[in-house]
Amino acid sequence: MVSTSTQIAGFAFDNCLMNAAGVACMTKEELAEVKDSAAGTFVTKTATLDFRQGNPEPRYQDVPLGSINSMGLPNNGLDYYLDYLLELQESEPNRTFFLSLVGMSPEETHTILKKVQASDFKGITELNLSCPNVPGKPQIAYDFETTEKILSEVFAYFKKPLGIKLPPYFDIVHFDQAAAIFNKYPLEFVNCVNSIGNGLYIEDESVVIRPKNGFGGIGGQYIKPTALANVHAFYQRLKPEIQIIGTGGVLTGRDAFEHILCGASMVQVGTTLHKEGVAAFERITAELKVIMEEKGYESLEDFRGKLKYIEE
Numbered sequence: 001m002v003s004t005s006t007q008i009a010g011f012a013f014d015n016c017l018m019n020a021a022g023v024a025c026m027t028k029e030e031l032a033e034v035k036d037s038a039a040g041t042f043v044t045k046t047a048t049l050d051f052r053q054g055n056p057e058p059r060y061q062d063v064p065l066g067s068i069n070s071m072g073l074p075n076n077g078l079d080y081y082l083d084y085l086l087e088l089q090e091s092e093p094n095r096t097f098f099l100s101l102v103g104m105s106p107e108e109t110h111t112i113l114k115k116v117q118a119s120d121f122k123g124i125t126e127l128n129l130s131c132p133n134v135p136g137k138p139q140i141a142y143d144f145e146t147t148e149k150i151l152s153e154v155f156a157y158f159k160k161p162l163g164i165k166l167p168p169y170f171d172i173v174h175f176d177q178a179a180a181i182f183n184k185y186p187l188e189f190v191n192c193v194n195s196i197g198n199g200l201y202i203e204d205e206s207v208v209i210r211p212k213n214g215f216g217g218i219g220g221q222y223i224k225p226t227a228l229a230n231v232h233a234f235y236q237r238l239k240p241e242i243q244i245i246g247t248g249g250v251l252t253g254r255d256a257f258e259h260i261l262c263g264a265s266m267v268q269v270g271t272t273l274h275k276e277g278v279a280a281f282e283r284i285t286a287e288l289k290v291i292m293e294e295k296g297y298e299s300l301e302d303f304r305g306k307l308k309y310i311e312e
């Protein structure tokens, strides 16, 4: 009777766990594997307008406490993902999937979003404002002026359900400033967090990935406290219509439980999915259900956002 079902943007999902964009989502075959696992849904690899080869390999490395990557936005281009999602709308009309996208420039972002708006796509769009790995292109959401300009322009024509993928913030003033901007727009969700950008992992005397002399986005156990802080900071600040997707450091059911306690309505799995494969969804779901049973919780609503503080 314990359920991990959830809703995002008014769409129902039978499980709150899904992949994080970038992992197990480059090809239709990988997406189908996530779709047919215990995950509630999938999100595509962040699509640009055209196919991209990405950065030179090696560009992703699993390490003991997480992962480091500098993929450089390799992807099959918008049409590849959009065509697959339109096929699934016919074959699986009762399920909803996420399309992740961003342009290589604000102009390209608008071109892509206008194509999605004009298409028959009925799912959820995630605009990625946080890719840290394309040389010369800063993480958009660290530039509040550009972020606000993009959002104001986007919502002039984009009328489908839209959320944004955010980088981690590390300052209370930045949480305040970012939330004040997001609260001006009809966003369905914010997804906290993308990798902690531009870390460096060293083995013996060398970096472990080729691009950018080894600098890359950090995921896994390293980032859970930062991810939870971002989920909860935005849960406290955003208007209730904007939901939170929690991403970062989810290895176990306990980790997913903590994300939900901080306010997440959906929980994404990246590094652990890369290490363990789609079996991770069944395991983490079972672990989450055991915790809920022990605590007498029947649904996520029973504890979502109910993080306890230490009284004065």
Ligand code: DHB
Pocket (backbone or CB within 6 Å): 022, 046, 054, 069, 070, 071, 072, 073, 074, 128, 130, 131, 132, 133, 134, 194, 195, 217
């Ligand atoms: C890539 C990495 C990211 O963290 C992201 O949000 C988008 C793309 C990449 O390197 O491919």
